[in-house]
Amino acid sequence: MSQLHIAGGHLSFTHDGKPRQLFDDINLSITKGESLVLLGASGCGKSTLLNVFAGFQALDKGQVILDHQPVTSPSGQRAVVFQDDALLPWLNTLHNVEIGLKIQGFAKAQRQQLAYDYLELVGLEAHAQQPIQKLSGGQRQRLGLARALAVKPDFLLLDEPFGALDALTREKMQALLLTIWKETGVGVLLITHSVDEALLLATYLCVLHGPPTTIIDRAQPSFARRFLKGETVRNIKADPEFSVARQQLLDQLLEVI
Template identity: 60%
Template sequence: MSRLTVEHAGLSFSRRGHSQVILNNLNLDIEKGASVVVLGPSGCGKSSLLNVLAGFQPLDHGRVQLDGRTLEGPGGERGVVFQDDALLPWLDALDNVAIGLRLRGLGKAERHARARQVLELVGLANHAHHRVTELSGGQRQRLGLARALAVDPEFLLLDEPFGALDALTRERMQVLLLDVWKRTGKGLFLITHSVDEALFLATDLIVLDGPPARIAGRYEVPFARRYVAGESVRSIKSDPAFGELRQELLDHFLQEAAEHAL
């Protein structure tokens, strides 16, 4: 089973002549087939951690490894889905998905065949020749997910991908993500500040406080696996166990906010 790890991660940024520690000796691992969700307030270091795992942000010290091999920079084993979909508006949906395959040297017929397969997986098969501007917010996020999947990464890294969507579209995208996870077996790493989203999507839920980022809690959560096993969303979210853990997490963040306000 493949494992993506960050070991003893240290990262600081300088702002207005002052250095702020963002990550301080942080350790984390993600197994292929797991859904690791990091939950924390804005500014705690979630996005910095994702950028480190993606290879976009070099560490001051520490390392990122895949099965013991140190990774330097971005790579095809990690696909990234952004909150602002980062799509290319001058290309249609098919070519947005296929562009990564083009960079890998695949011929047009092969990359378009693969792109159509992935568009089918995310429910956009009938929108292959739509421009980005013709797609809704939810459709653009589906397209961003398809683009990340096209190169067949072992791990998907998702940076608050549904934060800008309305509540109904957001839940539909959460369900789609779990359906894709079930069908592909990818390792997921998703960051969010939504407690409900974290509980529903995670097999392994990490509560992050900071900065500097520190793991304040870690939970094995059953709800994502219950969904892919066939239980309905409404049944899961109305389960008292879901509500109790939700309240525990909310209480934690309310307490943290009150302590920081002192």
């Protein structure tokens, strides 16, 4: 099974002429077919770790390894979805999904069909020719997911992609992400500061504190797999077991703030 791994990661920066450590000897793995969620307060280093996994940020010491090979730059194997959707405003919905396929050298007819297939996967097929300025926030995030998935990555890296959405749209997007994970088998790394979101979407959950970034707990919640077996998000969140786990995580986070 394909695996993406930070091994012995060290990273620091200089502030006011003094070195400041971001993290020291971090070890983290994402396995294809699993969902790793990094949970922690703003500023604890979650997004920096995602940037390291993506190849946007080099380590001072240590390595990022994909299937026993060092990672030194971004690649289509690791697609990234940001909170700011970063769509191209001069392209319509379909063409935004096509862009990665065009870079990969797909012929026009093939990339159009593939782009439409991924718009269908996220429920945007009826908006294929629409200017992105006319899409809602939730639709724009769906489009970001379709664009990332179209290049068929092994790993999907998401940096708080639902943070700006209203509660109802956010829950719908969480269910969509679980469905995509089930249907594609992609490995997921999700960054969030939402306890509910972390519990629902993680098969592996790391609780972070920092800076310097420290992993203060690791867990394997069962709720994402329950969704894959047919339970609804609404039923899972209403389960007393979910409430107990939520309170335990909140207590843990409040202790270190």
